[in-house]
Amino acid sequence: MAVGAGDNYWRDNRLPGILKHRIIRRYLPLYLARTSSKDGRAVYIDGYAGRGFYENGEAGSAGLLMEFALEAQGEYILRLFEKDKTNYEHLNSAAEKFAAEGVNVKCERGDVVDKIENTVTEADGLPLFLFLDPCGVGLPFEMVVNAMNRPAAGEWPPTELLMNFSWEAIRRIGGHVSSPRGSEKTLERLDTALGGDWWREHFLAGTSDEAVEAVVDGFINRLGAATNCSVASLPVRRKPSHKPIYSLVYATRSPRGFWHFADITAKSLEDVRIAHEALAEPGFFSIATPQQDAENAALPDIEKNILSILEKRSEFIVGDFPFLVFGEHIGTVGEKIVRKAIKSLHRQGRTPSTGVGGKTENLKVVRPKR
Numbered sequence: 315m316a317v318g319a320g321d322n323y324w325r326d327n328r329l330p331g332i333l334k335h336r337i338i339r340r341y342l343p344l345y346l347a348r349t350s351s352k353d354g355r356a357v358y359i360d361g362y363a364g365r366g367f368y369e370n371g372e373a374g375s376a377g378l379l380m381e382f383a384l385e386a387q388g389e390y391i392l393r394l395f396e397k398d399k400t401n402y403e404h405l406n407s408a409a410e411k412f413a414a415e416g417v418n419v420k421c422e423r424g425d426v427v428d429k430i431e432n433t434v435t436e437a438d439g440l441p442l443f444l445f446l447d448p449c450g451v452g453l454p455f456e457m458v459v460n461a462m463n464r465p466a467a468g469e470w471p472p473t474e475l476l477m478n479f480s481w482e483a484i485r486r487i488g489g490h491v492s493s494p495r496g497s498e499k500t501l502e503r504l505d506t507a508l509g510g511d512w513w514r515e516h517f518l519a520g521t522s523d524e525a526v527e528a529v530v531d532g533f534i535n536r537l538g539a540a541t542n543c544s545v546a547s548l549p550v551r552r553k554p555s556h557k558p559i560y561s562l563v564y565a566t567r568s569p570r571g572f573w574h575f576a577d578i579t580a581k582s583l584e585d586v587r588i589a590h591e592a593l594a595e596p597g598f599f600s601i602a603t604p605q606q607d608a609e610n611a612a613l614p615d616i617e618k619n620i621l622s623i624l625e626k627r628s629e630f631i632v633g634d635f636p637f638l639v640f641g642e643h644i645g646t647v648g649e650k651i652v653r654k655a656i657k658s659l660h661r662q663g664r665t666p667s668t669g670v671g672g673k674t675e676n677l678k679v680v681r682p683k684r
């Protein structure tokens with residue numbers, strides 16, 4: 315069985331949770347502030363909200379959002395769902411305090427599967443961020459896709475998703491495919507979450523890391539195709555030598571959204587690496603190298619990437635092309651390296667653009683006149 319979020323889970327924020335919460339703390343305020351600038355409102359749905367706060371007072375996902383909404387100027391509509399009675403009671407008592415101070419927050423006890431459609435409909439016309447953080451298998455694929463493709467989805471209003479996609483659940487349930495005692499009911503549960511039984515073939519020869527990876531890749535590709543989104547998967551491990559326990563899967567239609575998410579991911583990974591060092595426990599992510607090493611390795615590649623874009627375009631804004639600019643370094647180094655790359659190219663006489671001033675995402679790079 316997948317390990318649930320029982321009492322021990324809520325004692326303090328374990329290291330794998332730190333990355334998730336650092337990303338939420340940095341990215342959600344940015345997304346909500348950016349998207350609500352049009353009519354002052356944006357909606358956040360936390361489908362597996364948990365208790366809101368750990369016993370030591372540290373905020374979980376719902377707590378972070380309530381704290382942000384209390385401080386912020388815009389009107390943020392927070393909709394939280396929690397199935398477990400004890401967790402719900404903790405969450406509700408925190409939410410009541412924030413609501414009394416003016417935060418537009420409502421939490422409901424129940425299965426998010428029964429609530430998601432209506433809640434997404436209520437967000438019609440407004441920017442929406444969907445956070446899905448189950449302990450094991452999550453929402454049916456079709457429900458996730460419908461939420462992302464809600465009416466009028468496209469340029470406006472934007473819809474984004476961050477979900478916890480469990481490698482452990484795939485590994486465990488995948489074992490049922492070739493086992494004589496495998497449970498068809500369990501297999502069907504994963505079919506529903508993955509949008510069909512396409513994944514089963516990867517486990518016909520038994521469980522392997524390759525099978526799990528193929529299913530994670532297949533899911534991401536299917537989600538991207540069904541929603542017309544760019545989708546990123548950030549594997550989270552307990553230690554570098556461990557297999558990932560889950561991926562944080564992020565989906566957006568906005569290149570700028572992706573740009574910010576990648577920059578924030580790099581910063582958050584560095585925070586986690588430092589937190590691990592402080593505990594004398596070496597980092598547990600794929601990116602275990604100090605940030606300086608990652609940046610030194612990325613700089614020449616990003617310079618090359620920029621020059622390749624300039625072969626096709628006479629000028630461009632870097633924030634419009636996060637994938638082409640960062641290339642394989644996306645999510646491992648922050649945007650400041652892009653500025654550094656432009657400055658370096660300027661010094662070499664390969665662009666008249668200086669890389670000076672303004673926000674990095676808005677930097678324009680121009681091809682030199684021949």
Ligand SMILES: C[S@@+](CC[C@H](N)C(=O)[O-])C[C@H]1O[C@@H](n2cnc3c(N)ncnc32)[C@H](O)[C@@H]1O
Nearest residue numbers: 319362363364374375396397398401425426447
């Ligand atoms: C990993 S914890 C959530 C942690 C929280 N998102 C955070 O970051 O602080 C998952 C939570 O989802 C709840 N849960 C599990 N299945 C659910 C369902 N079908 N609907 C709503 N909540 C559910 C569990 O009780 C648990 O509190």
